[in-house]
Amino acid sequence: MSREKWKDILEGIGFVAIIGSLIFVGIESRNSSRQAALTTQALEISAYQDLMSNVEELNLLGLQNEHAAFVLARIFGDQGDLETLSEKRALFLLFRHGDMAYFMYERGAISEDRLRSALRPLQLHTPLFNEFWDQNKFAFTEDYQNYIDNMIAGIVENNVHSAEAFVDTFYSFDSDSLQPVLSTARDSIPRILFYQGWAEGGNYEVIERMPCNVESEEAVSCSITVKDDLIGALGIGINVTDTFHLTFAYGQIVSVTYSSNDPQAYYDAQEWVEENRPELIEEPCKRFFDGGLTPGDCVRAMVQGYSEFAASGRDSEDPQMPE
Numbered sequence: 001m002s003r004e005k006w007k008d009i010l011e012g013i014g015f016v017a018i019i020g021s022l023i024f025v026g027i028e029s030r031n032s033s034r035q036a037a038l039t040t041q042a043l044e045i046s047a048y049q050d051l052m053s054n055v056e057e058l059n060l061l062g063l064q065n066e067h068a069a070f071v072l073a074r075i076f077g078d079q080g081d082l083e084t085l086s087e088k089r090a091l092f093l094l095f096r097h098g099d100m101a102y103f104m105y106e107r108g109a110i111s112e113d114r115l116r117s118a119l120r121p122l123q124l125h126t127p128l129f130n131e132f133w134d135q136n137k138f139a140f141t142e143d144y145q146n147y148i149d150n151m152i153a154g155i156v157e158n159n160v161h162s163a164e165a166f167v168d169t170f171y172s173f174d175s176d177s178l179q180p181v182l183s184t185a186r187d188s189i190p191r192i193l194f195y196q197g198w199a200e201g202g203n204y205e206v207i208e209r210m211p212c213n214v215e216s217e218e219a220v221s222c223s224i225t226v227k228d229d230l231i232g233a234l235g236i237g238i239n240v241t242d243t244f245h246l247t248f249a250y251g252q253i254v255s256v257t258y259s260s261n262d263p264q265a266y267y268d269a270q271e272w273v274e275e276n277r278p279e280l281i282e283e284p285c286k287r288f289f290d291g292g293l294t295p296g297d298c299v300r301a302m303v304q305g306y307s308e309f310a311a312s313g314r315d316s317e318d319p320q321m322p323e
Contacts, residue, residue, distance in 0.1 A: 093133045095140065098122055102144045124152050125249060130217050156214055161249045163212040166246060166253065171224075173200040175223035184252040190291030192256050192307040198289075201296030202228045202303065207239050220246045230299070234265050273305030273314075280305050 043108060101118035105112045110118075123129045130152065137145045169178050175193055182189045205227045212222040223243040231240060240262050247255040284297035291297065 012086060013215070046174055057302070088132070091129070092112065092136070092139075094121055095133070098148070099144050100139050102141075102147060106143065115203045119148075119151070122148075124148070125155050125218050125251070127216060152217060155251065156217055158251055159218070159220050159246075160212050160214060162223050162248070162251075163244070165247045166256070167209070167212070167222050167224065168242065170196055170244075171199070171204070171206060173197075182256065183251065185254050185256055188256040190287075191289050192258075194287075194289050194292050194295045195258065197295030198299045199226075201226070201299040204228045211272075218248045222246070230266065230269075230306055231262075233303050234269060234310050236263065236265055240264065240266075267305045269309040270302070272309045273302060277305045277308065 017065050017300060057254075073309050074151050076301045098119045098121075101110070105115040107113060110191060124133075135153075137148070147277065166181055169181050170192075173176075173196060175196060178193065178196055179189065206224055208225040210223045210225075212220050215221055221243055223241050225241045227239050231238060240260055242258055242260045244252055245257045245259070281301045284301050286292050288298065
């Protein structure tokens with residue numbers, strides 16, 4: 001091999017070595033920059049933790065010492081008895097805990113899953129926590145405020161979706177589908193399942209379904225106007241509105257009750273049937289709205305009794321139709 005070729009090869013190797021050196025320097029520089037950023041991040045988090053520790057110690061003092069609690073109350077303009085003041089200090093501690101977690105999340109030190117886990121002690125679905133947050137949120141950064149507000153809005157939105165799904169299932173008249181929906185509201189199951197069978201047997205027809213209404217972070221109500229055989233048997237020419245009241249905890253339905261704007265004639269007819277035609281309803285209406293097994297037969301017997309009540313002329317007085 002000629003000297004010229006060897007020279008070209010060596011120059012090529014040297015060129016590659018130079019390129020490799022530049023790449024190595026670039027990587028080292030990037031690693032140094034990243035390490036510097038991580039060091040700065042760690043210092044920021046440590047400094048904020050130290051600052052928040054001072055705040056926590058102040059709040060803890062208000063929890064542990066009665067005199068300190070009242071001193072802090074005077075400083076911050078709080079009012080109430082010792083239990084109320086201690087409660088507020090404890091809530092501040094919990095929300096400051098969440099604030100620290102959010103700061104670490106902002107700095108990339110923890111993932112959002114870790115943040116959500118750290119925020120779990122904040123019972124954002126309860127009135128106590130929500131009332132405190134509404135009154136004191138401005139003591140925290142705007143970004144943290146927005147994050148907590150969005151969490152609360154998400155909880156409420158999920159509750160509304162669950163309530164709408166409950167109404168769908170109720171009026172499907174499929175008890176096998178309704179029972180799983182009520183799995184976390186066991187005390188409500190006997191009454192609601194009976195009512196579903198009653199509604200099916202009474203030929204409840206949905207005339208108007210209003211959007212479910214948020215009563216609070218843990219309560220939703222859903223109103224449905226229906227046409228049914230019971231009111232039809234009375235011949236008073238109106239439709240009534242039933243309202244389901246659902247209570248939630250941790251995103252689960254824990255209680256369902258209902259109310260109705262039935263006219264007075266409805267209750268008068270029921271009383272008349274119970275007094276004058278007890279044999280009509282005695283068997284089919286056992287465990288009336290309390291887990292009875294024949295709600296369809298029960299309501300059909302009631303419809304017959306309501307028709308007899310109407311025919312007797314006992315409903316000739318003002319039926320006090322609902323507004």
